[in-house]
Structure formats: C-alpha cells, structure tokens
Amino acid sequence: MPVTRAAPKLMVEDVARSVAFYREALGFDFVCGVTEDTRQVVDQWPAPGRLALAEVRCGQARLIFQSRGSLTAELPRLGEAKIGGSVVIVLTCDDLDALYERISERTPFLKAPHVTFYGARECSLQDVNGYVLTFSDGAEQDH
Structure with a gap:
C-alpha cells in the first residue's frame, strides 16, 4: 500500500491567524475550513466565523491547522502538548x-x-x- 500524500496536521491556538500568516507571508492558498460553532465547511477566505480546522496549500504541499480545543477533543492525549x-x-x-x-x-x-x-x-x-x-x-x- 503506497502512501499517496502527506499533509501534516498542526495543533494551533488560532486557526485564522495561522492561515493569515501562511497566506500573507508565504503565499499559500486557503483550501477550506470548518467553522468552530456550526461545523460548516467553508471554502472562501476570510471565513465567516472562528475556524476549528483549515487546510492551506502551495503547489503540492498541504498543511492542516486544527485548534487545540478541537484536536484535543479528538485526541485527548495531546491536551498538554506544546504547540x-x-x-x-x-x-x-x-x-x-x-x-x-x-x-x-x-x-x-x-x-x-x-x-x-x-x-x-x-x-x-x-x-x-x-x-x-x-x-x-x-x-x-x-x-
């Protein structure tokens, strides 16, 4: 079974701040996100509301940002992890x-x-x- 793609998921405190840095400073594109309260998938930047998760890309590189609260709800062992x-x-x-x-x-x-x-x-x-x-x-x- 070959792996076809890797996209690191990075725990962050503020997903929108992370997306803004990668867009403005590094030239990445916003792919999509999921709002924190309604769990709505959005594909336009800036997102309408606080994001729990977002994906950015530049060429073949993709990164996923997930808020600490959202990620630790899925994986509680990351609760004390340093960002x-x-x-x-x-x-x-x-x-x-x-x-x-x-x-x-x-x-x-x-x-x-x-x-x-x-x-x-x-x-x-x-x-x-x-x-x-x-x-x-x-x-x-x-x-």
Whole structure:
C-alpha cells in the first residue's frame, strides 16, 4: 500500500491567524475550513466565523491547522502538548533564492540559505505557532 500524500496536521491556538500568516507571508492558498460553532465547511477566505480546522496549500504541499480545543477533543492525549516544538517541516521549492528574497521582506529567517552537511541548500524560519519550516531547493539526492 503506497502512501499517496502527506499533509501534516498542526495543533494551533488560532486557526485564522495561522492561515493569515501562511497566506500573507508565504503565499499559500486557503483550501477550506470548518467553522468552530456550526461545523460548516467553508471554502472562501476570510471565513465567516472562528475556524476549528483549515487546510492551506502551495503547489503540492498541504498543511492542516486544527485548534487545540478541537484536536484535543479528538485526541485527548495531546491536551498538554506544546504547540510548535521539535517538528521541522521541509518544503521543497524550485528557486530557493527567490523564495528567500520574497519571504525575508516580511518574515525573519532562523537561518539564511546555506549548504547542509548532507548536501542540500536550505533556509529555515519559524511560523507564528513556533513550528520550524525549512525550505529546500530539492537538489539533495534521495536516500
């Protein structure tokens, strides 16, 4: 059984704030969301009401944001989990330098473009929730 897609679900305090950051600072598109009180699926941004969940995309990359309250109702063991933490999400892009120039005007990077010990060119930033995003030029070889 091959896996056909991965979309990390990230616990956040404010879904709309997360969507706004990814749209405005990183150029992601809003795919859809689910309102907190009515559980209505919405596909227009800004959403009418507070969101419990939302999906964003940029190219083939997709991320899902779910509010702490909504996610811990489904998975109570996450109730005490810290938002952000040690997860690094790697996003491959076609032109790392252009992406860095465009995004660095709005958002500070943790690390500028550099060559890693494993031969990839990467740069990293922290999103509004504390998650680390690493952008890679995709030139590293598959291992």
